[in-house]
Amino acid sequence: xxxxxxxxxxTVFHALGDSTRRRMLRDLAxxxxxxxxxxxxxxxxxxxxxxxxxxxEHAGLLRRDVRGRTHVCRLDxxxxxxxxxxxxxYERFWTERLDVLERLLREEDAKKSPPKKSPTTKGDDE
Numbered sequence: 001x002x003x004x005x006x007x008x009x010x011t012v013f014h015a016l017g018d019s020t021r022r023r024m025l026r027d028l029a030x031x032x033x034x035x036x037x038x039x040x041x042x043x044x045x046x047x048x049x050x051x052x053x054x055x056x057e058h059a060g061l062l063r064r065d066v067r068g069r070t071h072v073c074r075l076d077x078x079x080x081x082x083x084x085x086x087x088x089x090y091e092r093f094w095t096e097r098l099d100v101l102e103r104l105l106r107e108e109d110a111k112k113s114p115p116k117k118s119p120t121t122k123g124d125d126e
Contacts, residue, residue: 008060009086012079015059020044021052028062028075035071 015021024038039049053073056062060079065072 008079009083011059012061012083015055015061016083018052018055021056024052024056025061025075028073029077032072032074035073038073 016025020042023041024033027033027038027041035046035049035053038053039046042049044052053062053064057064061076062073063076065074
């Protein structure tokens with residue numbers, strides 16, 4: 001199902017590929033922000049911030065409402081769920097591989113360690 005949405009995933013991962021846009025999404029996770037508020041933490045113009053916002057909009061990661069002259073943005077987490085689902089395939093892959101590695105290392109450690117001797121009591125040697 002996720003593979004059928006390849007172009008959508010490409011768009012989402014492209015949007016997430018930029019640290020400025022990831023920071024904007026992190027800020028939006030805390031609540032609505034204006035374009036000015038999203039641009040504030042960066043040394044970028046409002047025009048540059050607007051370009052980043054358009055990429056996020058195109059990916060479906062944010063919604064922008066125009067209230068008078070103010071553009072208010074809010075997070076739309078839906079596409080992140082799709083990306084998370086896709087990444088989950090690889091999470092399972094690595095979890096399984098690491099579980100096998102852990103088992104092999106434990107087996108190797110068990111072979112190397114000498115068997116534990118039971119404590120002897122005085123007089124057993126006599």
